[in-house]
Amino acid sequence: MSISEKLLHKYAELIVRTGANVQKGQTVLLTISVEQNEFAAMIIEACYKAGARKVNVDWTFDAHARLNYLYADQETLSTVLPWEKAKLEQMVEDLPCRIFIVSDDPDALNGIDPGKLSEVGKCRRKVMKPYRDAINGKHQWVIAAYPSVKWARKCFPDAEDAVDRLWNAILTTVRVQDENDPVEDWKAHTDFIQKKAAWLNAQGFSSLRYSSENGTDFQVELIPDAKWEGAGSVNMNNGVFYIPNMPTEELFTSPAAGKCEGTLVAVRPLSYNGQLIENFSITFENGRAVSCRAEKGQELLEQMIHMDEGAAMLGEVALVPRESPVNQFGLFYETLFDENACCHCALGMGFREVLPGGNELSVEEAREKGINDSMIHVDFMIGADDLAIDGIRPNGEAVPVFRNGTWAV
Numbered sequence: 400m401s402i403s404e405k406l407l408h409k410y411a412e413l414i415v416r417t418g419a420n421v422q423k424g425q426t427v428l429l430t431i432s433v434e435q436n437e438f439a440a441m442i443i444e445a446c447y448k449a450g451a452r453k454v455n456v457d458w459t460f461d462a463h464a465r466l467n468y469l470y471a472d473q474e475t476l477s478t479v480l481p482w483e484k485a486k487l488e489q490m491v492e493d494l495p496c497r498i499f500i501v502s503d504d505p506d507a508l509n510g511i512d513p514g515k516l517s518e519v520g521k522c523r524r525k526v527m528k529p530y531r532d533a534i535n536g537k538h539q540w541v542i543a544a545y546p547s548v549k550w551a552r553k554c555f556p557d558a559e560d561a562v563d564r565l566w567n568a569i570l571t572t573v574r575v576q577d578e579n580d581p582v583e584d585w586k587a588h589t590d591f592i593q594k595k596a597a598w599l600n601a602q603g604f605s606s607l608r609y610s611s612e613n614g615t616d617f618q619v620e621l622i623p624d625a626k627w628e629g630a631g632s633v634n635m636n637n638g639v640f641y642i643p644n645m646p647t648e649e650l651f652t653s654p655a656a657g658k659c660e661g662t663l664v665a666v667r668p669l670s671y672n673g674q675l676i677e678n679f680s681i682t683f684e685n686g687r688a689v690s691c692r693a694e695k696g697q698e699l700l701e702q703m704i705h706m707d708e709g710a711a712m713l714g715e716v717a718l719v720p721r722e723s724p725v726n727q728f729g730l731f732y733e734t735l736f737d738e739n740a741c742c743h744c745a746l747g748m749g750f751r752e753v754l755p756g757g758n759e760l761s762v763e764e765a766r767e768k769g770i771n772d773s774m775i776h777v778d779f780m781i782g783a784d785d786l787a788i789d790g791i792r793p794n795g796e797a798v799p800v801f802r803n804g805t806w807a808v
């Protein structure tokens with residue numbers, strides 16, 4: 400690996416200090432693959448240097464996950480054991496900073512029965528959801544990436560130097576270079592996104608209208624007092640600003656659940672449960688996905704949409720200009736990057752924190768105000784190069800927001 404130690408430390412520091420923004424006395428829960436144990440050590444050290452009280456690690460291992468699905472039965476895999484629940488309860492009590500380093504082989508679960516995958520996921524998420532709801536908005540977290548050999552080979556199948564190329568792509572998109580000060584660059588970047596958010600929030604749009612030559616023809620209602628957010632979040636428990644995704648290029652909000660019409664055409668493949676859905680479109684009527692078409696992964700896409708009541712409705716709309724640094728690299732087979740390439744929408748769970756005082760609302764209260772609820776949240780990319788988006792005011796006036804895939808303002 401030709402990435403210098405110095406650059407790696409710079410990246411680890413950025414994740415801990417700018418991303419999770421670990422504060423003195425906080426506990427940290429790091430989730431990372433056993434294969435990235437050296438980088439794990441750098442992150443653990445950076446956390447302690449930032450004042451962490453204790454750093455715990457959840458080790459993951461692609462091969463173990465695959466073997467579990469191959470050999471263990473569905474009921475066993477679906478069961479959340481008492482010790483796992485105890486761990487989740489402890490998390491609700493401690494509210495640790497969570498750092499997730501993704502490096503998964505996108506093909507790790509290829510060939511596994513999609514029905515088994517979705518049932519196990521569904522059962523486990525159902526048990527874990529109350530714990531997730533209980534910590535939502537009350538802890539800092541960040542997801543960042545580290546290239547594994549298998550992931551790199553998936554992105555650059557013909558390259559001898561696949562890992563170096565993936566490193567270059569990751570470090571470019573997270574603005575970590577030999578000569579720059581990534582902390583300063585991130586400040587300028589988050590300022591830009593927050594200025595766009597302020598503009599959008601001042602417009603009072605009641606809906607957005609999307610169109611493209613590729614067949615996208617879609618209108619979605621917005622929730623009147625829901626805010627556009629981007630770049631960072633504030634932990635409502637301690638007021639600490641953190642950046643949940645590195646990279647991040649998007650401005651997002653949750654639209655009114657069940658209030659959209661028309662067709663969205665995906666412009667990039669979607670990697671879901673370790674498998675690919677390609678060349679697909681989804682058509683909505685009365686706010687619900689009523690049909691979908693995929694050249695590859697049709698069954699998987701249908702299962703996703705039928706996962707539960709809310710899975711057929713939108714939980715997110717996001718604006719990303721096509722100049723995003725992620726866009727120049729093509730597919731990463733990882734949502735963290737691919738969702739930052741261009742404009743997207745997500746089926747499933749919405750974000751109650753976009754409402755005023757949203758974090759204090761129960762899931763039911765948020766649902767009444769129009770925020771979708773589901774066990775899934777799956778982003779799919781619709782940011783065609785010619786995408787046009789208009790913001791529609793309550794009096795019907797249309798304001799250009801995006802033209803040719805980028806900001807019109």
Ligand code: ZN
Pocket residue numbers: 649651715717738743745778
């Ligand atoms: Zn998004």
